[in-house]
Structures are given as structure tokens and as C-alpha cells.
Amino acid sequence: xxxxxxxxxxxxxxxxxxxxxxxxxxxxxxxxxxxVSWGKAMMWIFLLxxxxxxSCFLLSYMTARMSTTVPWPNPSEVFALEIxxxxxxxxxxxxxxxxxxxxSGTMAMAVNFGYRxxxxxxxxxxxxxxxxxxxxxxMQAFEWTKLIMEGVRPWENPWGAAQFGSSFFMITGFHxxxxxxxxxxxxxxxxxxxxxxxxxxxxxxxxxxKGHYEIVEIMGLYWHFVDLVWVFIFAFFYLW
Amino acid sequence: MTNVAVHLEAQQPSxxxxxxxxxxxxxxxxxxxxxxxxxxxxxxxxxxVLSACSYLVDYFHFQGYLRWSLILLFMVLKAGLIVAVFMxxxxxxxALSYAILLxxxxxxVFVAIMVFxxxxxxxxxxxxxxxxx
Numbered sequence: 001x002x003x004x005x006x007x008x009x010x011x012x013x014x015x016x017x018x019x020x021x022x023x024x025x026x027x028x029x030x031x032x033x034x035x036v037s038w039g040k041a042m043m044w045i046f047l048l049x050x051x052x053x054x055s056c057f058l059l060s061y062m063t064a065r066m067s068t069t070v071p072w073p074n075p076s077e078v079f080a081l082e083i084x085x086x087x088x089x090x091x092x093x094x095x096x097x098x099x100x101x102x103x104s105g106t107m108a109m110a111v112n113f114g115y116r117x118x119x120x121x122x123x124x125x126x127x128x129x130x131x132x133x134x135x136x137x138x139m140q141a142f143e144w145t146k147l148i149m150e151g152v153r154p155w156e157n158p159w160g161a162a163q164f165g166s167s168f169f170m171i172t173g174f175h176x177x178x179x180x181x182x183x184x185x186x187x188x189x190x191x192x193x194x195x196x197x198x199x200x201x202x203x204x205x206x207x208x209x210k211g212h213y214e215i216v217e218i219m220g221l222y223w224h225f226v227d228l229v230w231v232f233i234f235a236f237f238y239l240w
Numbered sequence: 241m242t243n244v245a246v247h248l249e250a251q252q253p254s255x256x257x258x259x260x261x262x263x264x265x266x267x268x269x270x271x272x273x274x275x276x277x278x279x280x281x282x283x284x285x286x287x288x289v290l291s292a293c294s295y296l297v298d299y300f301h302f303q304g305y306l307r308w309s310l311i312l313l314f315m316v317l318k319a320g321l322i323v324a325v326f327m328x329x330x331x332x333x334x335a336l337s338y339a340i341l342l343x344x345x346x347x348x349v350f351v352a353i354m355v356f357x358x359x360x361x362x363x364x365x366x367x368x369x370x371x372x373x
Contacts, residue, residue: 015333025335033336044340055347059354066358069365076298094295101291105284108326115274217273217328224326228319235315239298240308 043218047225050178054229057171058236064163073159075238079143093238096139097230100179103132104227107220114216119193122216126190129223133183140176144169171233178226189219273328283325290318 012035016024026032033041065072076089083091110125147168151158154166192198192211201210294314297307324330329337 012333018334021333022335022338025333032339034333036332036336041336044336048340048343051344052347055344055350059347059350062351063354063358063361066355067361067365069362069370076301090295090298094291097291097295098288101284101287104287104322104326105280108280108284109277111273112275112277112280221327224322227326228322231315231318231322235294235311239294239311 037214039214039218040221043221047221050225050229054171054174054232057167057174058232061163061167061171061237064167065161068161068163070161072161073157073164075240078147078159079238090238092139092143093234096136096143097234099132099136099139100227100230103129103136104224106132107223111217111220114193114198114213117199117213119196119199122213123190123194126186126193126216126219130183130186130190133179133186133223133226137176137179137183140172140179144172168237171237175226175229175233178229182223182226185219186223189215273331275331279325283321286321287318290314290321294318 013028015021015034025034028034036044079091079093080087080089081091082088106125107129110122110129113121113125152165152168154169156162157165192202193213193216196202197211198213198215201212203210291314294311297310297314302310323341329341
């Protein structure tokens with residue numbers, strides 16, 4: 001029984017190369033993921049399920065766009081902005097992309113400093129990540145406001161196919177919600193790091209399990225996934 | 241995605257060297273993912289370059305198959321870098337990598353089904369619901 005509650009797996013058996021190794025791990029007793037803790041494995045499995053959700057959204061968008069007989073609004077023009085008298089296509093989305101990629105960079109470094117047990121740098125980098133995430137959500141709110149003022153609704157818009165609005169609000173709304181939850185959890189975990197919870201293995205108030213710096217990496221997995229989804233949304237919805 | 245991960249897997253001996261140079265203070269959790277900061281900064285830089293490239297695809301108004309293939313190329317490269325390095329998939333055991341990376345690839349079957357379906361819907365709409373002229 002003790003084996004099942006381990007957070008950090010002990011020595012993992014040697015790995016056989018290639019497909020034989022996969023078959024060995026999966027057919028072995030009790031554990032398929034030898035050197036991965038349950039927390040990390042479950043985050044990966046959650047992210048896999050989330051991948052399917054976003055795949056379904058992008059697929060329904062593809063189906064709507066391919067099957068409509070009305071021309072699709074040109075995203076390059078819809079998301080253009082006038083900055084200092086210049087008409088720049090898609091500029092807001094480009095800035096949002098750079099903000100989110102930067103937040104992924106700071107998160108990756110936070111994970112690194114976490115494993116070096118540098119609690120101040122980890123917490124600061126996580127808070128920077130959260131700030132960049134909040135900036136992203138803010139810019140998205142600006143974008144939504146602008147589009148709604150211009151008359152975009154889930155059932156109609158001034159430029160073309162009616163499905164543009166519903167696809168846009170559904171996909172970016174769901175992604176923005178993911179970013180928002182990410183920011184909340186980043187702040188919660190940064191607070192724990194700052195307080196030194198993972199240095200003294202303080203027990204969580206809800207799970208009463210010992211805290212480890214691995215939670216920073218698990219948080220990082222979620223955050224990078226949010227960035228990853230944006231890569232696909234940027235390519236398929238905004239650029240295509 | 242899978243390709244990039246597998247490609248990095250091939251270089252594992254060199255990358256693996258970093259995994260064990262953990263500061264002595266981290267004795268209790270020395271098993272975590274440890275890689276030099278420089279690696280993250282290089283990947284970060286590449287993600288910026290690739291994002292700039294995909295923005296330029298739109299800025300220079302590339303059209304047709306050139307546009308679509310460039311968009312897909314930059315998208316796959318960015319996704320691969322994020323999954324392989326930032327999410328550390330390049331250093332995980334293959335049992336986990338395949339369990340996570342293979343199922344999303346199968347979504348392509350769903351894509352193919354929906355391409356046929358929407359072509360059919362479009363055909364029906366053009367044939368029966370076209371505005372009378």
C-alpha cells in the first residue's frame with residue numbers, strides 16, 4: 001500500500017530503448033510511468049483531455065468555415081488596429097502572442113530555479129508569469145470589447161459568414177478562461193513558494209500532502225499548455 | 241510534435257549530461273528536471289523568431305498554398321519546441337511520451353472525416369439553398 005501514496009518515485013528501473021521499452025513499461029506490474037510521479041502523470045492526462053476539447057472547437061470552426069457559402073471575414077482586417085495613424089494588420093494578436101510566449105519563458109525559468117531551491121527567484125518569476133498572463137487576458141478583453149462595439153455577435157457580424165462570431169467567442173473565450181485560471185493558480189503557488197512551504201515540506205490544507213518543488217513544474221506544464229493552445233489558435237483562427 | 245520529440249530523444253546522451261549536475265543542496269529532490277538556463281533562453285529566442293515569421297506571413301500577404309504551408313510549418317516548430325523543451329517531454333521515458341503525444345495525432349482522422357462532411361454540406365448548400373438569380 002505504501003507504494004501507492006509515494007509522491008516522488010524512488011529509483012526507476014533501467015530503460016530499454018525504443019518500442020520494446022514502451023512495451024516493457026506498459027506491461028510491467030502496477031506502474032506504466034516509471035519515473036514520473038502521479039501528480040505529473042495526472043496533469044499530462046488532464047492536458048491530453050483538454051487537447052481533445054480544443055481540437056473539437058477548432059474542428060467545428062473548420063467545419064463551419066469550409067461548409068459556409070458566404071465569404072469568411074478576413075481576420076487580418078478584422079483584427080487590424082490604427083496605431084499613430086498607421087493601419088497595421090493583426091498587430092494586437094501579434095503582441096498578445098509575444099506576451100504569452102514571454103510568460104512561457106519566465107515560467108520555464110521558474111521551474112528551473114524551483115528545482116535549485118531558489119525560493120525568491122522562483123516566486124518572482126512565477127509572479128512575472130502571472131502578470132504577463134493577466135496582461136494577455138486584459139488585451140483579450142479589449143479585443144472582445146472592440147469587436148462587440150463593431151457589431152460582432154455569435155449570430156451575426158457586419159463582414160460575412162455568421163459563424164465567425166460564434167467560433168471566435170467560443171474558442172478565444174475558452175482559451176481566455178484557461179489563462180485566467182492559470183493566473184489564479186500561479187499566484188496561489190507563488191505564495192506557497194515565497195512562504196517556503198516546499199523547503200519545509202509543509203502539508204497542503206486541502207490535500208494534507210507534503211509540498212514539493214515538483215508542483216512548480218506541474219503548474220508549468222499547465223501554463224505551457226495554455227501557450228501551446230494559443231499557437232494553434234493563432235495559426236488556424238487568426239492567420240489562416 | 242512527435243517528430244521533434246523523437247528527434248531530440250536521439251540526442252539524449254548530450255542533453256542527459258545536465259540532468260545530474262544538481263547543486264548539492266537539493267539532495268532530497270535531486271531527481272527533478274535540471275537543465276541549464278541557457279537552453280531555455282535559446283528556445284525562448286527561437287519562439288520569438290518563429291512567431292515573428294508567422295506574423296510576417298500575414299504582413300506580406302502571402303496567399304494560397306505558400307501561406308498555408310508556412311503557417312503550418314511555423315506552428316509545428318513552435319509546438320514542438322514548447323512540448324519538447326519547456327514541458328520537458330524530450331527527457332521523459334518513451335512510455336509517457338507516446339501515451340501523451342500519439343492520441344492527439346489521431347485527431348487527424350477526425351479532421352479528415354470533417355473535411356469530407358463539410359465539403360458535402362457545402363455542395364448541398366450550393367445546390368439547394370443558393371439565392372435565386
